[in-house]
Amino acid sequence: MLFIVLLAMVAGFLALRLYSVLGKRTGHEQPLPKPAEERVAMPQPQRPVDQPADLREPAQRLMEPQAERGMRAIIDADARFDAAQFLTGARSAYSMILDAYWKGDRETLTWLVEDDVREGFDAAIADREAAGHVLDNRVVAIENAVITDARVESGVAEITVRFDADIAAVTRDKEGNVVAGSLSDAVQTHDIWTFSRRLRSDDPNWKLSETDEA
Template identity: 25%
Template sequence: MLLFGCEFVDMYNLLQRYIKCSKDASMNIPESITIVDFVILIITLFLGYQIYRALGMRTGTEKKRHGFSPRDVSPSHQESAKAQDENEVREELTQIDDPKLALKLEKIIKADPSFHINQFLQGVKNAFELILKRFLEGDKAALKPLLSPQMYNQFSALIDQREKKKQTADLAFFRMVNAEIVEAECQRKTVRMRVLITSEQTLLIKEGDNKVVDGDPDYIDTVTDTWTFERKIDSGSSIWILKEIADVSE
């Protein structure tokens, strides 16, 4: 602030000399310019400069922002990313205990490089909970794009049956325990994955005035199912459709 004050005095003295010279040259400069006018001028210019900086006006000398597009990636970076991806795939395959299943999955990965085992299993867990909740809510519209036509008809019939009895379903407790691939196949660009899913649930069926007619609110049931998902590699869609459900709970 002290520096600004010194510069201000120097500029004011310079302006006064300019006015004096201008009057001597008979220029039409007002004689009423005072130090107050000059202060207002300097403050206006200073504020204008600060606003200019705050708005980030481009002058052509700014540094390029971080980030890149695929065109900016050098071949060496592309090769590095590919190598890292291949390492992740190999690591995922080593987690498969069944050698025959691992070989099938490796063939599927070659046919569909976008497939990753861990990502698929996380998607299965999400889909399992989503489908279960939508079924219990009776939301057929949300279920339809996630199920095969046969599975949709089965779900729809069960929902209709529940509504006919004027019953509601309440998932009082849910916890996903595990999901693992137990079978895999690829035929004519169609990939099928059978997944063993274990979850803990407290499912209550109610009717009338919230009267529980099936299920125990104090009991957590361990449920084990196999869900078979299907996807066409050349469909352009990343959605896996639920094809079949089998109960293997003891």
């Protein structure tokens, strides 16, 4: 599905901004980087010395107990990592990736998801296009996002997040007629997404590496 140049530029800017935010500490006082700068891995400040490494308090707000050990391992391997910032970015990623999938925006998906996930999305998009269907979906609200698992294996960090969201979904045909769904009635969804990143890589960005339903 092709978009006009302006929309493609806007989508590209937003995707690259999101692509660099997962797990990175940022300050509200910092100006937004220019688009060209967003392709470069920016240096990240270290955890403040007065911030304890203990995860008991964040675990109450951000994660389930079984994820605590894995989160400790990730922080031990990367002192720049911040769980709260990661979860904020994961919420944005959830909406952005779904929006790209619904619109058939393969280019944005390439930036944000690993190859295996992208191939699955691409196949579903191709089937939809072959049927002449267009999705008119939107995320109404993300009611909850919590880290359910985390691990470091062979130098790769993986963090699993459960999203509980309300989504309005409509499928239309080529003429714009509604085939299924309704924009007035949001559907509750429960998705489990895993994001991954190679810790020793100079690239600080995370990508969606696995999807499932709760």
